[in-house]
Amino acid sequence: MTDQPAKDQDNANRISLSEAITSRRSVRNFDSAVHITHDELLGMLDEAARAPSSVNMQPWRFLIVESEEARKKLLPLMRLNKRQTRDASDLIVIFGDLECYRKAEEIYGQAAERGILPRLMAKAQLAAIVPAYRKFTREKMTRVVHIDSSLMAMQLMLVAREHGYDTNPIGGFEEDRIAETFGLDPNRYVPVIILAVGKAAKPGHESYRLPARELIWWNDAHGTEPGQGEEKERL
Ligand SMILES: Cc1cc2nc3c(=O)[nH]c(=O)nc-3n(C[C@H](O)[C@H](O)[C@H](O)COP(=O)(O)O)c2cc1C
Numbered sequence: 001m002t003d004q005p006a007k008d009q010d011n012a013n014r015i016s017l018s019e020a021i022t023s024r025r026s027v028r029n030f031d032s033a034v035h036i037t038h039d040e041l042l043g044m045l046d047e048a049a050r051a052p053s054s055v056n057m058q059p060w061r062f063l064i065v066e067s068e069e070a071r072k073k074l075l076p077l078m079r080l081n082k083r084q085t086r087d088a089s090d091l092i093v094i095f096g097d098l099e100c101y102r103k104a105e106e107i108y109g110q111a112a113e114r115g116i117l118p119r120l121m122a123k124a125q126l127a128a129i130v131p132a133y134r135k136f137t138r139e140k141m142t143r144v145v146h147i148d149s150s151l152m153a154m155q156l157m158l159v160a161r162e163h164g165y166d167t168n169p170i171g172g173f174e175e176d177r178i179a180e181t182f183g184l185d186p187n188r189y190v191p192v193i194i195l196a197v198g199k200a201a202k203p204g205h206e207s208y209r210l211p212a213r214e215l216i217w218w219n220d221a222h223g224t225e226p227g228q229g230e231e232k233e234r235l
Contacts, residue, residue, distance in 0.1 A: 020161040025204025027166035027196075030087040034199040036165070041090065044163055048156035053148035055129050056107060059100035060149040061189060063182055065091035073181055077174040081196075084168050089198035093178060094153055095189040096145025101133040142190055149192040160197050166204065168196040 015023070041064070049058060065074050071085055074093075078085045085091060104126055112122040136144070157167045171193055179186035214227035222228055 014162055017158070020158045024157060024161050025166070025200075025206070026168045027198075027200040027202075027204040028081075028084055028168055029200065029202035030084060030089065030166070030196065030198035031201040032087040032198075034089050036089045036197065040163065044156065044159045048152055048159045051148075051152040051155040053151070054144050055125075055133075057100045057104065057129075057133070057148070058107065058152075059097045059145040060152045060192075061095045061097050063093040063095065063184070065093060070182075074173075074178075077178055077181060078170070079172040079174070081168075081170050081172055081194075084170065084196040087198070087201070088168070088196035089165075090196075092156070092195045092197060093182075094149050094192045094195065095179065095184070096142070096149045096192050097189060098138065098141045098145060099188050100145065101130050104130050104133070145190060146192055153193050153195060156195060160195075164199070165197055166200040168204075170194040170196060 045062065049060070053059065065071060065085075066089075071091070074091060075082055075085050108117065108122040108126045111117040112119040117125075133141070153169065157169065160167050173191070173194055175191050176186075178191045179189045217226050
């Protein structure tokens with residue numbers, strides 16, 4: 001109760017989802033003097049982790065690159081993205097855990113403990129999901145963790161925006177070397193994307209989006225390209 005006014009103030013400072021979406025830009029010039037506290041970073045990650053994931057397995061894992069030593073290790077892997085690596089407050093390397101089912105008992109056990117899921121149902125779901133996940137091929141599991149972790153990454157960029165920070169999603173790095181460089185098992189952890197997070201020193205530029213109308217097949221494929229058919233069904 002006592003922190004209610006602070007909470008109200010915090011809410012008043014927050015931008016709307018629509019503002020977060022429309023004001024987000026990929027920023028390549030960060031203010032190197034800005035530091036994000038670990039508490040705030042953890043809060044943003046917890047919030048972004050409300051993202052959906054296949055059978056709620058939450059396969060995303062984060063390597064936070066913050067120190068000078070860690071940046072030095074990352075720099076040679078960053079192809080054209082060296083400036084962000086030097087200046088962003090944090091580089092968040094998002095990995096997908098191909099053995100994410102190891103946390104299944106904790107996830108479903110906690111859900112039962114907290115009364116979110118009936119205990120018997122949690123047990124039944126665990127018994128069905130874990131063996132199925134264990135049987136997935138590496139290729140299939142890689143696909144699953146990429147989808148789930150990408151949803152989380154998008155959510156994290158919007159949460160960061162809401163906290164007044166800017167981001168740059170970065171796919172241009174040495175994917176085959178990053179896990180080993182940081183002492184992670186490359187057979188288990190596959191890199192998905194790196195997010196540079198911080199405050200813009202120079203704003204990101206606007207970019208064009210194709211209108212949805214050009215990208216749609218309404219109910220069936222009319223011609224090979226989307227957007228060519230009539231919207232007959234809706235008239
Ligand atoms: C998967 C992915 C990989 C990307 N890789 C890079 C990158 O390596 N370097 C970079 O500067 N921007 C990268 N971007 C940012 C895109 O260039 C940017 O999102 C796009 O041009 C649209 O601009 P906006 O993000 O400002 O709306 C990447 C974006 C995504 C989604």
